[in-house]
Amino acid sequence: MSNPATLAAAVVGADALNRTGHPSDHHRGARPRPTLSRRNILLYGTLGLISIYYLLPLYVMVVTSLKGMPEIRMGNIFSPPVEITFQPWVKAWAEACTGLNCDGLSRGFWNSVRITVPSVILSIAIASVNGYALANWKFKGSETFFTILIFGAFIPYQVMLYPIVILLREMGLYGTLWGLIIVHSIFGMPILTLLFRNYFTSVPEELFKAARVDGAGFWTIYFKIMLPMALPIFVVAIILQVTGIWNDFLFGVVYTKPDTYPMTVQLNNIVNSVQGVKEYNVNMAATLLTGLVPLIIYFVSGKLFVRGIAAGAVKG
C-alpha cells in the first residue's frame, strides 16, 4: 500500500513536526559559514548532480509529451520540441483506447478518485479511533490486539490476494469499487493505527485525565481534545494514504474489472498495448497525468505541513 519512499517522506515530515515542538531549537544549530567554502561547493555540487540525475527522466518525459510523432522519430530525445503540441495530452486524457473503451485515461482517473477518496476517509477515520483507543483506553488484551495488528503490516500482500478474492466474491463485492475500497482500508490499518497510537501516546496523559475529571467520555475526548491536537499526524496519514492508494496497481488489477480499473492499471494497458504504432508522446503524457496527483499532494502538503506545525506547536 505504501511504498518505502512515501513512508520515508511521511516519517521525515513527522520528525520535522516533532522538532518544532521545541521552539528553542532553532536558536542552536551551526554557526553560519562563508557561502563559497570548499565544503559548500562540494555539498551543493553533489546535491546538484543528484537532482539532475533524478530530473533528467522527467525532463525527457515532458519534452517528448509535447512533440509530434514525426519529431520523435528523429531520435533526439533531449532536444526541446520544435513545434509544441498538446495533442498527445488530449489524446491520453480523452481518446486513447484500452480494450473496448476509447475515452482515454479520464475513466481511470475518475475511478481512482472514487476509490481513493472513500478509502482514505474510511481508513483514517477508523485507524485514528483505533490508535486513540489503544493509546488512552487500555483494555484487557489491548497490547495483544495491537501486536496482532502490527504483525499484519509484515505479511506479504501476495499471500492474501486469493483469499480476499474469495471473500469479496462471497460478499458480492468482487469487481466493484467498494470491494477495492474495503481492501485498501483494511491494508492501511496496521501502519495507520501504529502512526496514530504513537502520536496519541505522546500526548501528555494528564491532559486525558483532566478531560475525564471534566466529565468527557470516549467520543468527547476524541473529538474535542485529541482531534484538534492531532492535525499534523492527520496530514501525514492523508499523504501516506492518498499516494499509496493512488499508486496501487496490484490490488487494482486483481479486484476490479475493466470498467472499474483505477488509473494505474489503465495506464499500464495504454502503454503496454501491442497493436499499432507505439505513440511515445501519448504514453509520456498519460504517465505524467497519472503521476500528477501524488506530485500535487507532495507539493501542497509542504504548505499543509507548515500549517499543521502551526496548529500543533502549542505546547501545553
Added chain:
Amino acid sequence: MHSISVKDLTLNFGAVSVLKNLNLDVAEGEFIVLLGPSGCGKSTLLNCLAGLLDITEGQIWIKGKNVTWAEPSERGIGMVFQSYALYPQMTVRGNLSFGLKNARMPKDEIDKRVARAAEILQIGPLLDRKPAALSGGQRQRVAIGRALVRDVDVFLFDEPLSNLDAKLRSELRVEIKRLHSRLNNTMVYVTHDQIEALTLADRIAIMRGGIIQQLDAPQVIYNRPANLFVAGFIGSPSMNFLHGATVDGGKAFRFGDQTLSLAGYEGGAILDRPRVVLGLRPEHLTLTDRPEPGHTLPAEVELDEPMGADSLVWLQTGGQQVSVRVPVEGRLAPGTKVHLRLDIPKASLFDADGEQRI
C-alpha cells in the same frame, strides 16, 4: 460525616502491590497532604480517589456516598495536575467551561461560575488567551480555576507547584492556603516537598511503599515521628541518630563509653533494650563549655556550614556524627573541643529493630 473515607484500599499492578490495605479518613474542610519519596504511592492514591485508576480491593466514600466505581466526573472532585494539563487548543475561558459544558449546564450559569473563578484567582484579563500565551504561574492558576468552577467539595492536587520556580512556588503556596481558608473545602494535596507539606497541611500523611507511615498534624509529625523513616524524612537539615542501648531499666542511654540520663523523655516504657536509636533534631542540641556528666557529651568540631540566619556545625561524638544548629556568630574552628547538651524531652527514641518510636 467524613468528607473522604478510604477503606482497606488495595491496588495491584499485576504482581506488584502499589497500595496495601490503606485506610484514610479526611474530615470536612480538612487540608490533607500526602507526602513521601518518589514511588511511595501518593500520586497513585490520589488517582484512585479521582477515579482515574481502578482499585483492586476496598472502598472509597466521598461525602457519604460510595464512589468506588463511579466515574471521575461523578465523584464531586476537582483535580489540579503537575503539568497543568490545560487543553492547548482552547482559550482560558474554554478550559474553564469545558467540564460545565459536558455537564450540560445552562450558559448563563457557566458564565457566572467562570467569572467568579476568574475573580478569585485574578485571571480575568487572561480569559481569551490560549494556554501557550500564559506563564507557568498563570497556567497553574487556570488549572486551579478549572477545579474551582466545578463547585465541588473536594479538591485534589497532584504536585501542583513542582513545575514552578522557587519564588512562584512560595507565592502560589500562600495563594492555595488563602483559597482553602476562603472556600473551606476539603483538599488532598500530593507533594514531595516537605516545606509545602508543613506549611499547608492540617494533617500530613507520610507514605512509604504504599503504606501510610504516620498521619498527624505537622507539629506532631515533626516533633514526635512515629518511626525512624518519618524521623529521617521530615526536617531539613535532618535529624541526628545516635545508635546505642538503654540501660538501668530504661533510665539511661549508653553509647560508646558515654552514658546519658533519659529523665524527662516523653514516650512509652523504655525498658532495657540492647539496640535503640536516639533521634535529636539539630536545634535540640546546644553547645556548652561546662561538662555535666549524664547530660552532656564531649564532642569535637569537624566543620561548619553557615546557612544565613544560623549555621550548621558538624561534630564527632563517641565515634558518631551529629549536626547542631547554632547562631551564626558562634562560628567554631574545626578541631575545637566542646560539650553537647541534649534536650531529652524533645528527643525521639526508636527501637533499632522494629524502627518504631518507643
